[in-house]
Amino acid sequence: MSAWLLPLARRVGSLALVLLATSFIVFGAMYLAPGSPESFLVRGNSVTQETLQAIRDQYHLDEPFLSQYVLWLGGVVQGDFGLSIQFRQPVSELIASRVPTTALLVGYAAVLILVVGVLVGVLAAVKRGGVDGTAIVVSTVAMATPSFVVAMALTSLFAVTLGWFPAFGAGEGFGDRLWHLTLPAVALALSSAALVLRTTRTSMIGALGKEYVETARVRGFSSSRVVWGQAFRGGIVPVVTLAGLVISGLLVTTTIVETVFGLNGIGSLLVQAVNVKDFPVVQAVILIIVAVFVLSNLVVDLLYPVLEPRARAKGGAR
Amino acid sequence: MSGSTQMVDGPVLAIEQLRLDVGTGETAVRILDGVGLSCAAGEIVGLVGESGSGKSMTLRTAVGLAPKGARLTGSVRVAGRELVGAGRREVLRVRREVAAMIFQDPRAHVNPYQRIGAFVADGLRRTRGWGRARAAQQVVSLLDEVGLPDPETLADRYPHELSGGMLQRVMIASALSTEPRLLLADEATTALDVTTQAEIMGLLRRLREERGLAIVFVTHDLDLAAASCDRIHVMQSGVVVEQGPALDVFERPEHPYTRKLLDAMPSRLDAEAPTPIGGAA
Numbered sequence: 001m002s003a004w005l006l007p008l009a010r011r012v013g014s015l016a017l018v019l020l021a022t023s024f025i026v027f028g029a030m031y032l033a034p035g036s037p038e039s040f041l042v043r044g045n046s047v048t049q050e051t052l053q054a055i056r057d058q059y060h061l062d063e064p065f066l067s068q069y070v071l072w073l074g075g076v077v078q079g080d081f082g083l084s085i086q087f088r089q090p091v092s093e094l095i096a097s098r099v100p101t102t103a104l105l106v107g108y109a110a111v112l113i114l115v116v117g118v119l120v121g122v123l124a125a126v127k128r129g130g131v132d133g134t135a136i137v138v139s140t141v142a143m144a145t146p147s148f149v150v151a152m153a154l155t156s157l158f159a160v161t162l163g164w165f166p167a168f169g170a171g172e173g174f175g176d177r178l179w180h181l182t183l184p185a186v187a188l189a190l191s192s193a194a195l196v197l198r199t200t201r202t203s204m205i206g207a208l209g210k211e212y213v214e215t216a217r218v219r220g221f222s223s224s225r226v227v228w229g230q231a232f233r234g235g236i237v238p239v240v241t242l243a244g245l246v247i248s249g250l251l252v253t254t255t256i257v258e259t260v261f262g263l264n265g266i267g268s269l270l271v272q273a274v275n276v277k278d279f280p281v282v283q284a285v286i287l288i289i290v291a292v293f294v295l296s297n298l299v300v301d302l303l304y305p306v307l308e309p310r311a312r313a314k315g316g317a318r
Numbered sequence: 319m320s321g322s323t324q325m326v327d328g329p330v331l332a333i334e335q336l337r338l339d340v341g342t343g344e345t346a347v348r349i350l351d352g353v354g355l356s357c358a359a360g361e362i363v364g365l366v367g368e369s370g371s372g373k374s375m376t377l378r379t380a381v382g383l384a385p386k387g388a389r390l391t392g393s394v395r396v397a398g399r400e401l402v403g404a405g406r407r408e409v410l411r412v413r414r415e416v417a418a419m420i421f422q423d424p425r426a427h428v429n430p431y432q433r434i435g436a437f438v439a440d441g442l443r444r445t446r447g448w449g450r451a452r453a454a455q456q457v458v459s460l461l462d463e464v465g466l467p468d469p470e471t472l473a474d475r476y477p478h479e480l481s482g483g484m485l486q487r488v489m490i491a492s493a494l495s496t497e498p499r500l501l502l503a504d505e506a507t508t509a510l511d512v513t514t515q516a517e518i519m520g521l522l523r524r525l526r527e528e529r530g531l532a533i534v535f536v537t538h539d540l541d542l543a544a545a546s547c548d549r550i551h552v553m554q555s556g557v558v559v560e561q562g563p564a565l566d567v568f569e570r571p572e573h574p575y576t577r578k579l580l581d582a583m584p585s586r587l588d589a590e591a592p593t594p595i596g597g598a599a
Contacts, residue, residue, distance in 0.1 A: 210426070211421065211426035212427055212428060212430065214421075214427070215419075215421070215427045215429070215489075217383070217413075218381050218383065218413060218418070219413060219440070219444075219445065219492070220413030220445050220496075221440075221444050222444075225444050229440075229444070230429060234431055308431075309476040310430060310476070
């Protein structure tokens, strides 16, 4: 028990430290950025000194930097990210209304990344030859193409020319939403799927050359048993580590994809907020993205000993 | 095709005029050239030679493991089944029903991601379709048969928790699980220390007696082969240069290469002046 709990407690502690440091950097960056939120609010209208002062008071803009930070952080730990300057609405409500679209989009993309990346990666490693060569060329192109280019190419082909998928909006109801999110999910997934494919391929080629896989062949196991029952178990370990990083990193790319496809998610919210210097929203979204990233890292770290028996602490398990 | 395995008399393994080429045109290389070898039930045959002599390659042809792009001619019959030119089904049948193989480095050849019990049971589960419980029971008796203590606990452990000698016994147990008639040992004691090596050899000899196994034992150690095998084949550059009863080959070597091999053994270097390698072959 304690062999499991202690490392876990230490990881959770370091997770909290990372988030604290991030919160400080995020808050400080907005503080240092040129322009000020009250100038957005008044939109160039001439307002009285009193009105301006009222706004400055509401957002504690006259306080020293550190006490502004402490005031903000105090709210954040209670789930209060403040009021959006742009929408005049609590940031937490704003984000909560945007999360489902982004979660579905990222989940959809994650499934595409894992299914396509792993399956084609294994196939390329097993078949080699033409399948492998094609997979390498296509994945190289996919990795090198920025997601906004992919998004526009997909829109022009599948939405405008063929009309198979909508080019805009998130849809209503689960089926319709999936249909609406297909092109965005593909655009979001493509380069990551290519990366997962390449990692799976390399790792599986290594695993298939392992002596214990030869043992399985000599024992007369069928080809699919050799690949999926023996080689895959070891070959997938590096892929799991990579997939954790890549999938949590998708949140960053949603800024582009959601904007291109007109989706009201976290990513497009961040872009809008940055454009109008909506400080509280920018801070909250970035903090959430970092938290998801760090948390998924933690999950991957905890998963590693499960996947790799040799990494388990001596006497710790069982 | 060839009849049931049980009805065939004669040697379990019969290799005749085996020739193996790799590469094409000017880069073609002949790895094996007219190799002949046989091993009957209850017999241990040693296949001796230095690295690159083709002894491991010969052994591997008996389970259909030839390098990519290799061209085989001649005959490799395992329990009457011809493997040269055989299709995948025939090769799989030989691997599942007749022949088993153990290797030099059990740490690399035992799957590090499986518990010992699961690893040994896999042969029965994947090629015989046995259920988990039935296979697990059989595994305990197999681990016991190869002399591993406390088999129930051991079955639950991972390979990295075991010593090399114990892992080689696990390897042997997994090879025995499908009740093969032919056991191919590729340098199976080379990576082990001398005491463990003697124990494993003792185990192989016991299994030969108890199960009537035909064992082909590949090694570069002529001393070990002479002490453990009934007959010895000496290979050099893909050719069997000398063969005969173990003691005859050991005490009255006829081929100069066999003499050179014997002279190169550390145990003899103490007694006589070393003969430089590279003299007339």
